Amino acid sequence: MKKLSYYICLILYYAVARHLPGSDLPYGFGTKRIRRFLCRRIFYKSGKNINVEHGAFFGSGRDIEIGENTGLGINCRIAGPLKIGNDVMMGPDVMIFTQNHENSRLDIPMNLQTAPKKPVVIEDDVWIAARVIILPGITVHKGAILGAGAVVTKDVPEYAVVGGNPAKIIKYRNGNQTQNINQIQNENAGDKND
Numbered sequence: 001m002k003k004l005s006y007y008i009c010l011i012l013y014y015a016v017a018r019h020l021p022g023s024d025l026p027y028g029f030g031t032k033r034i035r036r037f038l039c040r041r042i043f044y045k046s047g048k049n050i051n052v053e054h055g056a057f058f059g060s061g062r063d064i065e066i067g068e069n070t071g072l073g074i075n076c077r078i079a080g081p082l083k084i085g086n087d088v089m090m091g092p093d094v095m096i097f098t099q100n101h102e103n104s105r106l107d108i109p110m111n112l113q114t115a116p117k118k119p120v121v122i123e124d125d126v127w128i129a130a131r132v133i134i135l136p137g138i139t140v141h142k143g144a145i146l147g148a149g150a151v152v153t154k155d156v157p158e159y160a161v162v163g164g165n166p167a168k169i170i171k172y173r174n175g176n177q178t179q180n181i182n183q184i185q186n187e188n189a190g191d192k193n194d
């Protein structure tokens with residue numbers, strides 16, 4: 001019965017609920033509740049008061065965990081295995097990848113060389129701004145901010161503010177200047193060695 005409920009909710013989400021207006025629009029009455037109802041039955045784990053916005057795509061949703069008071073942004077495209085903590089904000093058009101293609105073999109096409117999935121973890125109280133891309137295997141630690149358009153290729157430390165392509169640390173929200181200087185020096189030393 002639970003499996004049947006899952007498939008019914010998945011079909012209703014992609015056929016109807018995904019296309020309903022955004023939650024905050026004046027004519028979006030009830031859309032937030034409808035998507036929440038369906039997604040709580042689709043995701044592996046789902047906290048209270050989640051918000052799945054218009055156009056969000058998450059595949060089967062079976063290997064996605066989402067915490068309390070957390071939102072998936074408008075037209076986001078995410079994949080599991082993915083664990084998102086509590087109080088996470090996500091802007092529009094965010095993409096989170098957990099799998100990529102290999103390219104090491106020359107005897108078969110790249111589209112047939114699929115790499116294994118690498119889980120992404122986003123801890124509590126993270127702000128993911130518009131059009132951020134997070135690559136496979138990344139952990140975004142507690143309290144971090146990912147600036148608009150950032151391409152996140154490395155783990156993001158606690159309370160770091162990152163931006164750019166590839167994303168670099170701009171500052172720390174907790175004001176730890178020593179940590180800022182040491183982190184930036186280490187990154188610059190690593191870039192010179194590449």
